[in-house]
Every structure is written in structure tokens, then in C-alpha cells.
Amino acid sequence: MRKRTISIATVAAEAGVGVGTVSRVLNGSDQVSEATLKRVLGTIERLDYRPLRSASSLSKGRTDAVGILVSVITRPSVMARLVGVIDVLSDAGLDAVVFNVDNRAQLDRHLSSIIDQRRVDGIISISLRIPKERIARIRKLAIPLVLVDNSLPNLPCVYIDDVAGGKLATEHLLSLGHRRIGFIGDNARSDLGMSASENRYAGYLMALEAAGIGPDFDLVARGPHSSEAAAVLASALFELGKRRPTAIFASSDTLAVGVIKAAQQHRLKIPDDLAVIGFDNLEVSSILDISTVNQPLLESGTKGASKMVSLLNGEIAKPHREELVLDVVPRGSSLGIQRNSPTKLYGVVEGPKGLQILQGGEELVS
Template sequence: MGTGSKPPSKRRGAPTIADVARKAGVGIGTVSRVINNSPAVRPETRAKVQAVMEELGYVPNPHARRIAGGRSYTVSVLLPFVGTEFYLRLIEGIEEELGAQRYDLALFPLLSRKRLERFLNSSALAYHTDGLIVASYDLSERFPGGRLPTDRPVVMVDARSRAYDSAYLDNALGGRMAAEHLLELGGPIFAVQIEEELDRVFASTVFSSRLGGFREALAAAGRPLATEHLYRTRLSAEGGQMALQRFLSLAAPPLNVFAAADVVALGVAEEAERRGLVVGRDVRVLGFDGQPWTAERGLSTLEQPVEAMGRAAARMLIERLQGAQPEPRQRRFEPKLRIRASTRP
């Protein structure tokens, strides 16, 4: 015999795509197209659906989206390291752009020869997300035909490739700007050549391009860089310290040093101070990268728009994921000279 009461209501869990469609007054297919960034949705409809998703706290399930649309909504980012200021800033720029399109990042640091060799195999997990962003090292050079073993869209950042879209800094221009600035100061000129080889597998051209532009400008000014005025070292503050020790054995202050990277410039400055020399008077040092801490330290540097490069690379990848099929595009960025106490005339 019935009691006349209604059956207990079903407990509500997380909002579903059906809830979003019902509240927005559209079909489930329309919500799916909004989630998948389909261009076949009118802007006003897209805005309404996105507003409802936010109101309900609806978070698309990437696994469900993979089944429904063949996508994981994840992008692989291959990069040499993860703990440096440069790569943290680069990731920030990439994530800002991808996050706006509801894509997640999967980071794959190369780190060592053993790890690097994993990515020479097409079965590597990095090749099975929706697309790849490869930072600093052009892995495609390791494969026949100069193409990575994937049919997913690929974009290079902080590197340049003929086969893929690229967002890169004109490092050679930065080297020429460095030489022109130091030539204005007078006195002998020295430079630090930074080793680029990653565990003897392949090398980036970033630092060699910087030094190449530097040499080119000095030669054009009739002041070619003497062989003994070049010191080869690792990318570290300790490398900068050892470089200045060598340079001071060859010439008395004042002298000028192009350190080619901010962390190396910091080491040069620290060694000068340890010896009781005045940075900016006895030792003029110019870095490269534009790390945020260089302003407080008074180090002159060539700034590179790291976050902007990351955003540009992510934007090009998104355009590919949305169906764009242009020829490989090249987005060139220029450095900006920041003159501070360490080289101020």
C-alpha cells in the first residue's frame, strides 16, 4: 500500500554535458562543438554555452572528449630542462594560451641522453597527445626526412625549423647589438662561448648564433675577436667566474665581457667583486636573456620576450589543431638592449 509520498530524489553529482545543454537551451552536439573549439558555432551561442559551463562549474572530461572527438585536449611540451627561469617563463606563456582553449600541458624534459633517446622512438607517449611543442632543440633533425615520427601538429619554440611552424628569437641580431654596445665603451673585448651540447646527442644553435652575430659585428668594425679572448664553458655562474679569471690574466682593467647568458654574466660580476673590482668601471659585463633578477642586480642584458614566444608557439599549434593548413610559418622575435650599471658609459 502506498504512503502517498514521492520517491526520494536521485542524488545530484557533478554537472553533465546534458545539464549544460538543457540550461543553455541548445543541443548536446552544440555543447560538444563548443568544448572542441569547432568554428561551426556562432559567437553568441559559444558565449552563452561557456557562460553556463562556468555557472554550473562544468569541467569537460578529457577522456570523454577523446572518445567523442578523437582528442585528448593535451599538448606535449618537450624541453631540455624544467628548473631554469627561462623554461619556467616559456611554459607560463604556452600555458596561458593553451589554457584559454582548455588544453592541458604534458611536460617531457629531455634531461639526459637516456631520456632523450626515448623520444627517438615513435611509440613515446609524447607523440600521442593532440600536438607537440618542442623547445630549443630541433629533434626532427634526428629523423629521416627531417620530420618527427608523428602525424600530429608540431611547433618549434626557441628554435627554427623548415619543416614546422617556429617561434624564435633572432639571436644573431642580439649578438651584433652586444658587440655594438661594448665597442662604445673602449678597452679590450672578451666573450664567453657557452657549450650547448646536450649529453653529446645534438646541439642547440642558440648560443652559437649569439656568438656568431657578436663576431660578425666586431669584424665589421675592424676589431675581430682574438682567439685568446674567447673562453669556452658551461652555462653556469661558475663558468662566468672562471672566464673572468682567464681574461684578467690576459689584460688589465678596464675590460669588457659579453657573457652570452645572464647566469654567466652574474658569475663574471661576482668574480669581479670578489677581487675588489668595480663592476661597470673595471669590468663591464653584458648578459643575454633578460631574466627578471638582472634589474635588481644592475646587470645589462639583451631581453628576449620569452612569454610572448611561448604564447605565439601555442597560438600556432591551436590554429593547426583547428584545421589550419598553411605552409610552415616563421615568427621572428627581436631582443631589446637594457643598459644598466654593469655597462653604463
């Protein structure tokens, strides 16, 4: 027992070579002869040596980690993006350091610690707007920054057009003959720049206006991002009696679920008495047969992370700014047509202890 920790020097001594050579072996340099390569690798194996991350970070000047700024992770839509980001980073050998942001002060704190201490090589912001002065600083330090579900000029980003999405949803309801269309959305989180709901609302207004319908603020309601809140707001709209909406556009599927629930409690038949469309195409909207606007959530994460990987490799992010496509997914909550049973997607077999759907089928579920 000579030394506590085995370092690169230990390996070098043991293998009878210099530390430089060991380092070259570790980094796959081709400046090493076959014979010494084998010998060094053997020694590494024998000593069970692994280079220390923080040491190589220091001398290389990079951390091989990427910071991910994200808010309200619990929302399924945010989650999906996050998973996309993490998976791509992980495949590229980069650590994903997640920072959960609840308010503006926290955002600032995290940003300054991330940026100043250089604890990560790059930053991916999911849905959050980074304050201008921070962006300036990030630029000056040449730290790559990628925006997911967000867009700013001259920055690599992956985003959707929420205004267009809101229009699509509203047009869908208009095309079904609805004239009194309500809107239920989030409270704006302007401090964090999360404005998807408000943008979708803007699209809603535009679609109405294009159809020659003026805004009726009695049909508009906003609250926290939860089904419960949406149910309460929807109930309030239903109590307008004759003036109640015949259709509702909920700015997310989570809210749409609440609307559906409230409608059931008010004995409104869907879609005859009330048509509903949501946004995001979450799994819950599929199972509850809710019409929605599909956006590629996971893809926004993977594409954003891919851009980051490119940037860190010194390449240019291929499509620098990328807008993902949206499309309406009409389902029973607006059309009323019973959609096909999902049975065919799965093969149910008899197992030894009950029915069974084989795991492979899991891939069929998005």
C-alpha cells in the first residue's frame, strides 16, 4: 500500500512510461506505438485506473456538462422536452445538469452561478426567457446557448408558432360551425417569459376576427395551470346560461381535461352541447379522446440538444433557428366520431398468470 489514489503518475511509473504517454493513450492520440499502447492499456486495466473528471476539466478548460434551465418540470409538456434533451446529451457523453426555476430571482441566481463559475460548457433553456443582460454576458463569454420552446433573434432555437397554433385550434372549432367559442388559459408568467398561453390566445382572437367575430371577454378565463382550476373556470362559463359558449379552446390539454370534467358535471354532452379542443397532444388527451393541436414535444428537446452538441464540437448548428410544425388532431371532443379503439396497437396474449401485453408494444405508445 503505497499511494492512496492511483493517478496518471502511478500508471506511468507502473508501465515504465511518461505521464504524457499515458495521457495520449487515454485521449486516443495516434502518436503512440502499438506496443506501448498495449502495455499502457494493460496497466490501466490491472490498476483499474480511471482519470479524474475534475482534473481533466481543469486542464482542458471544459466540463463536458450542459446546464438545463427549466421551469415547472411537473408539466408533462415540459417533461417531454427535458427527456429529449437529456437523452441526446447523454448519448454525446455530456452530463445534464438540471436547474429547476420557480421565479425570476432563482433564474438569476442559477444563471450567475452557472455562467460565472463555468460549471457547464453550454446552456439550454426550456421555455424560459433569458434576461437580455444575461444574454449579453453569455455572448461575451462565448458560452453556447440554445433555446427550446422559445425564440430570440440570432440565437439557435427550436420553437413553435403558438399564435398560429391558437389560430389552428380556433379555426377547427369555427369550421364545425361554432360561433360562441370560449378560451381558457394560464395566468401569464411574464417574469419567466412563459407566454405560450397568451400567444395561443392571440391566435384565438385573430381567428375569430378573421371569421368576423368580435372578442367577447365574458367567454375568456385564465387561471393556474391545473385541471382543477380549468374546471372551476369552465363551470363559471357554463353558468352564463344562453350566453354560454358552445365550444371551448383550452390552451393546454391539462386544462382541457378540466373543461371536460366540468362539462360532465353540468350534464353537457360532448361534443353536442360543448366542443372542446386542447393543445400539446399529451397522452391524456388521446385516452380521453380530446381534440388537440399536436406539437412535437420530445423532438423539440432532441433537436435543441443536437444543436448544443454541434456547437460544442465547434460546428455550426445546422438549421440555426428551427420552427416545428403544428397540426390539429381532431378527436371525439369536437367531432363526436368515436375514434378507433386502440386495441389493434397491442397484441394481448394469455400469460401464465393472467393476460399480458408484451413489453415490445410499449414502443407503440408515444
